[in-house]
Amino acid sequence: MTEAVTLEPGGKAILAVAYQTRGLDDWNYSFGTESRVQNFTLGMKTDFDEIDFPEGTASPTERTGEAHGWRLLWSYPDEIGARPIGMAMPKVLNPGPTAARITFFAPVSLLFFFDGLTGLTITVGAISTLALLMALTARVNWSEKLRKAPTPPPVPSGATHG
Numbered sequence: 001m002t003e004a005v006t007l008e009p010g011g012k013a014i015l016a017v018a019y020q021t022r023g024l025d026d027w028n029y030s031f032g033t034e035s036r037v038q039n040f041t042l043g044m045k046t047d048f049d050e051i052d053f054p055e056g057t058a059s060p061t062e063r064t065g066e067a068h069g070w071r072l073l074w075s076y077p078d079e080i081g082a083r084p085i086g087m088a089m090p091k092v093l094n095p096g097p098t099a100a101r102i103t104f105f106a107p108v109s110l111l112f113f114f115d116g117l118t119g120l121t122i123t124v125g126a127i128s129t130l131a132l133l134m135a136l137t138a139r140v141n142w143s144e145k146l147r148k149a150p151t152p153p154p155v156p157s158g159a160t161h162g
Contacts, residue, residue, distance in 0.1 A: 012039075026054050028086040040076040042085055045069060050090050057086035 005013050031037055044060075046069040053059055060072040074085050 026088045030084040037076045037079045037082040042074045044072040048090050052088040054086040054088050058083040
């Protein structure tokens with residue numbers, strides 16, 4: 001939104017803006033290329049409790065906690081080098097990956113909740129693992145794999161190394 005207002009030298013204008021949105025990660029207000037900001041006030045009311053300000057933005061000069069959110073105020077009577085104003089919106093957690101992992105392991109972990117079958121579950125799991133390892137290593141010649149390398153003959157006495 002851009003709006004131009006022409007004022008006489010020394011004139012004043014009050015600008016009231018309301019802004020409401022959904023789905024944005026953050027909201028920012030920049031002073032552009034101005035190095036000095038005078039008689040500036042920005043008020044913000046949130047409807048969430050967890051507030052955070054993006055890197056490089058100024059914290060409010062006043063904060064007041066309310067029942068459902070915050071009332072924030074940035075007041076710059078005469079500010080040189082004013083930083084932008086910003087608000088990071090709360091992130092909604094995505095339960096998808098965690099729910100997928102829980103769903104994948106649920107059938108196995110469910111067996112642990114049946115009273116008296118915990119030992120049976122562990123035994124069946126151990127036997128299944130052993131059967132799988134036996135099947136994968138059935139054709140391995142273990143005598144050959146575990147044979148020690150031959151020991152070199154001893155060096156005769158009086159021989160020199162060189």
